[in-house]
Amino acid sequence: MPKSKISAWHLLLMLLSLMLLLPVVxxxxxxxxxxxxxxxxxxxxxxxxxxxxxxxxxxxxxxLLTIIWNTxxxxxxxxxxxxxxxxxxxxxxxxxxxxxxxxxxxxFVSTIFVPFTVVMIxxxxxxxxxxxxxxxxxxxxxxxxxxxxxxxFLSAMDKIPVSLTExxxxxxxxxxxxxxxVIMPIIRPSIISIGAIFFINxxxxxxxxxxxxxxxxxxxxxxxxxxxxxxxxxxxxxxAMALSTITIMVPLLxxxxxxxxxxxxxxxxxxx
Amino acid sequence: xxxxxxxxxxxxxxxxKKTTVIDEMNLQINEGEFxxxxxxxxxxxxxxxxxxxxxxxxNSGEILINGQDIKQDSYFANxxxxxxxxxxxxxxxxxxxxxxxxxxxxKVPKRERQTxxxxxxxxxxxxxxxxxxxxxxxxxxxxxxxxxxxxxxxSNIFLLDEPLSNIDVQLREKARDEIKSMHDxxxxxxxxxxxxxxxxxxxxxxxxxxxxxxIQMIDTPNNIYNNPINLFVAEFVGVPxxxxxxxxxxxxxxxxxxxxxxxxxxxxxxxxxxxxxIYIGIRPENIxxxxxxxxxxxxxxxxxxxxxxxxYQELMLIIANGQLIKATTTNNQFVIxxxxxxxLVDKKILLFNQQTKQNIEYSLEx
Numbered sequence: 001m002p003k004s005k006i007s008a009w010h011l012l013l014m015l016l017s018l019m020l021l022l023p024v025v026x027x028x029x030x031x032x033x034x035x036x037x038x039x040x041x042x043x044x045x046x047x048x049x050x051x052x053x054x055x056x057x058x059x060x061x062x063x064l065l066t067i068i069w070n071t072x073x074x075x076x077x078x079x080x081x082x083x084x085x086x087x088x089x090x091x092x093x094x095x096x097x098x099x100x101x102x103x104x105x106x107x108f109v110s111t112i113f114v115p116f117t118v119v120m121i122x123x124x125x126x127x128x129x130x131x132x133x134x135x136x137x138x139x140x141x142x143x144x145x146x147x148x149x150x151x152x153f154l155s156a157m158d159k160i161p162v163s164l165t166e167x168x169x170x171x172x173x174x175x176x177x178x179x180x181x182v183i184m185p186i187i188r189p190s191i192i193s194i195g196a197i198f199f200i201n202x203x204x205x206x207x208x209x210x211x212x213x214x215x216x217x218x219x220x221x222x223x224x225x226x227x228x229x230x231x232x233x234x235x236x237x238x239x240a241m242a243l244s245t246i247t248i249m250v251p252l253l254x255x256x257x258x259x260x261x262x263x264x265x266x267x268x269x270x271x272x
Numbered sequence: 273x274x275x276x277x278x279x280x281x282x283x284x285x286x287x288x289k290k291t292t293v294i295d296e297m298n299l300q301i302n303e304g305e306f307x308x309x310x311x312x313x314x315x316x317x318x319x320x321x322x323x324x325x326x327x328x329x330x331n332s333g334e335i336l337i338n339g340q341d342i343k344q345d346s347y348f349a350n351x352x353x354x355x356x357x358x359x360x361x362x363x364x365x366x367x368x369x370x371x372x373x374x375x376x377x378x379k380v381p382k383r384e385r386q387t388x389x390x391x392x393x394x395x396x397x398x399x400x401x402x403x404x405x406x407x408x409x410x411x412x413x414x415x416x417x418x419x420x421x422x423x424x425x426x427s428n429i430f431l432l433d434e435p436l437s438n439i440d441v442q443l444r445e446k447a448r449d450e451i452k453s454m455h456d457x458x459x460x461x462x463x464x465x466x467x468x469x470x471x472x473x474x475x476x477x478x479x480x481x482x483x484x485x486x487i488q489m490i491d492t493p494n495n496i497y498n499n500p501i502n503l504f505v506a507e508f509v510g511v512p513x514x515x516x517x518x519x520x521x522x523x524x525x526x527x528x529x530x531x532x533x534x535x536x537x538x539x540x541x542x543x544x545x546x547x548x549x550i551y552i553g554i555r556p557e558n559i560x561x562x563x564x565x566x567x568x569x570x571x572x573x574x575x576x577x578x579x580x581x582x583x584y585q586e587l588m589l590i591i592a593n594g595q596l597i598k599a600t601t602t603n604n605q606f607v608i609x610x611x612x613x614x615x616l617v618d619k620k621i622l623l624f625n626q627q628t629k630q631n632i633e634y635s636l637e638x
Contacts, residue, residue: 066489163360170354171425181373185364228337 002083024248031055031242033250038238054242062224063217064246070213071203071220072250074136076190078202081140083195086149093150094157108147116207124211138212139205149194156184196258200251221247277339278303278429278461279324284333286319286485288469293319295485297333303428304459307490308476310466312508314479316485317465321431324463325354353422357434359414361406367417368393368402371424385424391418396450412443414591416450423454430462436471458627469509481505498620503629506553506622512586515559515623519552522546526623528552529593531569534618543623544634550631553622557567559599560615561587561606573597575606590612 025045030038031054041048058064092098093105105187122144132138158181168178186190206222213219225247228240274579280299287292293316309317322328326342335342352426361370369391375385393399396416406414415435422430435451436444447622452475454597455462466472472479473521480490489501500506506514519528526534533552536542560566561573576596577588585604589597589612599614606612623632 044598161358161360163356163358164362166325167354167356167360169327170325170352170431171377173374173377177377182362 008229012240021102027241027244027248030238031245033238035236038241042237051101054238057239058246064244066217067219067221067224068250070218071222074209075202077136077140078143078193079198081144082146082149082198084192085233086146086153086194087123087145087184087191090150090153090157091183093176094154095175110144111145112147112151120208120211123208132212134213134215134218136218138268139209142208143202148197151193153187153190156187156194159271160186160200192258196254203251204247275302276446277301278305279463280336280339281320281324282334284330284335285314286323286328286574287331287492293485294323294330295594295636297418297485297487299465299480299487299490301461303334306455306462306464306475307475308464308466308472308479309482310469310472310476310479310508311482313467315482317467317482318433321354321433321465322481323464325352325431327340351428351431352431353425355415355418355422355433355435357437359418359435359438361414361417361421363406366403366405366611367398367409370406370417371421374421374425387540388424388426392423395423395454396420412441412447414441416441417446419451419454423438423458428460429570430460432462432464434466435464435467438466440616444471451475469511473509473535481508483508485550499631500636501621501625501631502554503551503631505551506624506631510555512556512598512600515552515554515556516624517552517595518626519550521547521550523547526550526552529571529591529595531571533569533616534623535567535569536618539633545632549626550632551626553624554597554616554620556586556598556600558617558619558620559597561599561601562615563591563614564614565613570615571620572615573612575612578604578606578608580604 026043029045029047030042032050032052034049034051034053037048041050041064048209067083089108093101119142127133127138127141132141164186165178168182174182203220203221204222209220209223210226213223221243225240225243229235277300279299281297281299284294284297285292297320299320309320310351311317319328324332324337324342331448362373365373368389369562370387370510372385375388380477394403397420398413398416398420401409401413406417409417415438418435423451423520432451436447439447451464454460460544464472465473476493478490479496481488482497483504487578489496489505493497496505496509500509503516507516517528519526519533520529524540525532526540526545564573571591573589573591575587576590579588584600587601587606588605589599590595591614597614624630625632
């Protein structure tokens with residue numbers, strides 16, 4: 001490609017990333033403005049006076065630490081649960097032969113195409129019947145049978161050479177040890193990246209947790225945020241932006257940390 | 273049959289969908305024997321190895337390992353070791369851990385593990401690399417680790433699936449010697465799959481030549497080369513390939529291009545040939561090329577092409593009837609278009625039935 005063409009592409013991509021970044025910058029900048037300033041100069045990127053008042057108000061109004069902990073606990077629970085069930089079922093689908101395997105897999109995969117709104121009510125009823133309302137377990141439970149995890153782990157396992165699993169078979173290594181000692185270490189980069197995606201998704205999840213978590217003490221960050229932009233509390237814009245900023249901090253951090261880690265583990269896995 | 277049989281296949285058939293890969297296979301492998309399965313790709317040799325290893329299930333027939341049916345019992349399974357073409361080392365474990373892993377899982381005491389591993393690492397010159405990951409090893413080193421992983425298990429039966437095909441040619445000979453010396457010192461039963469006839473010839477006590485899921489011939493390298501059972505074996509083994517010529521039998525004599533090739537009447541009498549067409553097989557090194565006819569059976573030919581391999585020269589010769597024959601010589605003095613004489617060493621001539629492609633003399637000699 002000629003140099004001029006490359007620079008044209010770069011320019012386009014830079015504009016695009018700027019466009020995508022703008023709302024984030026806007027959010028962060030407004031979280032440091034006073035309510036008045038934000039009315040006057042909402043679109044001004046650098047606040048004329050930087051203030052922490054919104055964060056201080058938030059700390060007074062809600063149990064910030066409790067909410068962060070709730071979100072973290074729920075996201076961790078969902079992530080671990082999905083990794084465990086996804087990994088184990090992918091392993092079974094990949095390396096064991098049993099009757100009805102094809103059909104079972106088909107049924108699992110087809111659940112991906114069932115809209116959430118269809119299962120929302122039945123799931124809610126089940127969770128309430130078994131007394132898991134207002135708990136992170138209630139949020140996590142229906143998600144454990146998630147077929148996307150199975151599919152992602154299956155495609156990760158597809159990259160393992162067949163001869164490797166056959167060596168395990170010839171050496172009569174029990175299935176659980178083969179998974180723990182060989183399969184999991186090899187696909188560790190995939191486990192980490194899939195886990196990171198699960199975690200971020202769960203951290204940001206809104207609709208399903210609103211159904212299950214009614215008690216303010218069990219709220220997660222997205223639910224708490226909703227309180228600040230609903231009519232109920234009156235929209236205090238900078239305050240909502242401050243909470244939004246707190247909300248995205250963890251996913252952002254996870255992304256930044258694991259992006260490097262993922263790249264590292266791919267290059268050191270020695271699979272190539 | 274004095275030796276005990278380590279592996280025995282009785283009427284084993286294996287099909288993939290409707291394709292028969294192994295057809296009614298019968299095979300006995302003696303304890304301590306080095307058997308090489310040789311054949312063109314797709315002949316079923318790897319499938320056979322996988323059947324023995326229990327990685328594939330036969331559609332019918334039985335496979336006995338040390339007299340035990342593999343379907344019924346699996347206690348012996350730990351005595352297997354298998355080396356794959358791509359070595360299949362655990363990429364997340366060091367060389368030492370790779371060798372140790374199966375022993376650890378099967379609860380071999382630590383002290384015993386250490387002695388066995390040190391011995392094998394020493395033997396394979398891997399001690400300096402024991403803490404490296406497979407990703408940091410060369411092809412030859414990986415192959416040695418794969419071999420070592422089988423050796424530490426003290427397996428009675430070693431199954432090797434083209435273990436040398438991913439190694440540089442220069443290293444291959446050395447690796448071959450290592451496998452040979454391993455067998456010479458520990459006397460395991462080895463089943464070795466390859467498509468490289470040089471490897472097969474140099475390693476095997478016996479070689480089984482396979483084609484289309486059927487063992488064509490199973491014998492020593494010498495017999496396979498000099499007394500092949502049929503045309504397939506004769507053509508498959510040997511570089512350059514054997515010459516296959518169409519001859520004719522007239523009055524019990526073998527004629528080719530008007531020349532009576534075999535002077536030994538007692539040999540021909542035994543065959544009881546009367547008339548008809550026949551294939552004549554003659555290896556290139558058994559054709560003498562000379563300026564003057566050497567005997568009554570010397571055939572006048574024209575040199576068509578010369579390929580110099582350094583160690584020997586290959587001459588393509590055209591006979592008056594248009595047939596082409598290949599001869600090899602180590603001191604070629606001819607040039608293209610020379611009119612010369614080709615003399616076939618008559619004791620080395622092989623005769624094949626044109627319909628069945630069988631070596632006519634094979635059953636007579638055995």
